[in-house]
Amino acid sequence: MLEAFLYFIQQILNGLTIGSTYALIAIGYTMVYGIIGMINFAHGEVYMIGTYVSFVVIAGLTMLGIEYVPIIILAALTIAIIVSSSFGWAIERTAYRPLRGANRLIPLISAIGMSIFLQNFVVNAQGARDVAIPPMISGGWTFGTENFQASLSYMQLIIFIATFICMSALTLFISKSRMGRACRAVAEDIKMANLLGINTNRVISATFVIGASLAAVAGLLLGLYYGVANPHIGFIAGLKAFTAAVLGGIGSIPGAMLGGIILGLTESLTAAYISSEWKDAVSFSLLVLILLFKPTGLLGKQEVEKV
């Protein structure tokens, strides 16, 4: 009985861990959609690049003989954010901005092209095979009985805390700062925002940069958590995060957070109680079900036609 409960708790912790990272990546999809009404199909690649940059920095600093883990991680975080957000910025400039006003399918195709390009770019630069880093943060707390031990690793705790900090900062930024206000105005009525003198191009760039920075954080966290990466991890993570964003209501920031957590929990509970082969099938069925009953997603608002 107690074992069953501990087992359940363990699944919840695992689900929250993975769900937090989905949520971090999902923000990028939902913010871009909220502002320009399009899906950034290259966003998963930005996350993947975040992981690779983290690995390169960690490997490099380790080789230089630096051993103090917080320094290594802080350096990896900073550089991953800088590089990923530069990519996010560049994706908007090259794949979206020149096509503004074109038929919606066209930027979609150019974003898919960008995604393929970035994957191959990393394949050529870093090789197609898995790369690994030694575990940086090990240990944790275990609790339970002789028969079953549940554990919360330090790494999981770091993921929770980092996600919480990022989400709080983002919420504060969006609700209180001038740029956040401009983001909301542009999301609601871009033409009016432009008329009021808001530099809408700058707001759109900021959206891509913010989304990419959070994806970089997720890239570092998941990189440390799993310890391995390959150039294709962006595809599946991107798909999951996109699902989370749609689940929560695409365009809604709290929705992306909620969607990520729900998706992570669903996956881990399905893997534990049904079978890990079924976890994607169940997640996507959940998505279909929610969209059937609430087409705008859990926290999404009905799109009002802008005139």
Next chain:
Amino acid sequence: MTNKTLLNVSDLRMQFGGLVAVNGVNLRVEEGQIVSIIGPNGAGKTTVFNCLSGFYTPTSGVVEFMGEEIQKLPDFKISLKGMVRTFQHVRLFNEMTVVENLLVAQHRHSNTNLLSGLFNTPAYKKSEERAMHRARYWLDKVGLTDVANREAGNLSYGQQRRLEIARCMVTEPKLLLLDEPAAGLNPKETKDLDNLIVSLKEDYHVSVLLIEHDMNLVMGISDNIYVINQGTPLASGTPEEIKGNPDVIKAYLGEV
């Protein structure tokens, strides 16, 4: 004339495919004047506003604002120069609060960037304070202080109209274009609006170009009136002159 000309429109023409919506319209607004445009439904009044404010590029004609030709400028440049407008169908940021609507309108008045916001620099703080101060002032002026933190979309129609005017005023414009501000207002709200518009002129030295169907309001506050019918100018003059003009009476009676 002792006054300076603020807006001078000559031979304005706007064509949509085969439809000539505005044809040879001339307008003149002197500093400190309230000038009205009246005419039956579909006369082309809103189209004139769209041409002046840069929403449409006129097919031909000259729009001079403070001595400068602006008919080719994009809308945000025109509003930056001090000609701002409201909309026949109120256009607010419905999901933002009332006060945020006024803050966001002042966005361009501050050239602080993303980073100064993140680090909360003194310059950023100061300009935010100034924006907030102006927002509160105008909320008070139009009587919306009580609902400052409500979402704009939840306001009554009359409140939304006043918020839209306040949103123009926080940008400290020289010329205010109001498109049917009294539409949908009850008599008391219309009276308040009347007072507000006069006060904008007297106390804030803003000139007003007004489109309005409420004849009492128009006749009461206008220095000058232009009548257009089916896109073409029909008459212009003081309220007294317009009231007695047989062509105007005919155009309006013909419509009813």
